[in-house]
Amino acid sequence: MNALPSQAQLTQQIAAIREFNRYYTARLGLLRKRHLDGEFALTEARILYEVSAQPKVTASALQETLELDAGYLSRLVAGLIRRKLIRRVSSDTDAREKPLLLTATGQKAVARLNEQSMAHIHGMLAHLGTAEREALVASLAGVRALLEDRQQAPLRITRLTAPNDHALAILREYYEAVHVVQRDKPGSIQQLIDEPASGLWLAYRGDEVVGCVVLRKLAALSRASECKRLYVKPSARGQHIADKLLDAQEAYARSQGIEWIYLDSYDDLKAAIALYEKRGYERCERYNDNPQATVFMRKYLGP
Incomplete structure (x- = not known):
């Protein structure tokens, strides 16, 4: 374990850093x-x-x-x-x-x-x-x-066992960002969390929630679930958080015996579609009645 510096050492270290700051700001022409x-x-x-x-x-x-x-x-x-x-x-x-x-x-x-x-x-x-x-x-x-x-605090991916304020807040942000018409209510979120082969994951950076994703069991299709509500806050993008959320979701789906993950999107969400394609999702036929969706995809996870 590292020993804590004495007050005299800390004062000396701070002074050394301040001295260097004065040097390089002038040397680099920042003034x-x-x-x-x-x-x-x-x-x-x-x-x-x-x-x-x-x-x-x-x-x-x-x-x-x-x-x-x-x-x-x-x-x-x-x-x-x-x-x-x-x-x-x-x-x-x-x-x-x-x-x-x-x-x-x-x-x-x-x-x-x-x-x-x-x-x-x-x-x-x-x-x-x-x-x-x-x-x-x-x-x-x-x-x-x-x-x-x-x-930078480490990224933490958590599967919820009950809805919380963080989950409701980031889901609301997602709904507004992509103009979702069919929205989840708190009661349906608890049902989703409790249902087999389903779940809600949050990405935390320290105490802040920066992303989310949902997995919902598809009753009409055998050994299949649906990826929903994938969202990363604009300030946290570019850090591969969406990939980490999808990694956690897919690992859990496999553990539940799920062989296929489906999703729907629409043509304007080009960045999201490109991410899904990069991760192995392929276009498929319409599988639901979502009025907003124009793109349908699925990924094979294997037996």
């Missing part, structure tokens, strides 16, 4: 009014970079990544839109969100920023030898690993 002496402030440049690296990133995901105040981020994004550097588009999966894309002007601006940044870092490394550059990069990776491991 200048304009990033790389160009046309953008540092935060504006970072937003452009994130939109370039993650086409159709949402404002909520940007806020999570950059750890910015929502109002401040909104003002910066609005300014970049007015300058015709980014634009809002329709979401493939969530009608409430308006993801962001670079315009042609924005793409040119990011290309200039990348060239300027590469030249700036090249100049910083010019006096270092190969071994020294490798040591520097390894040290940076080590710092990031130490800090990240302690910042």
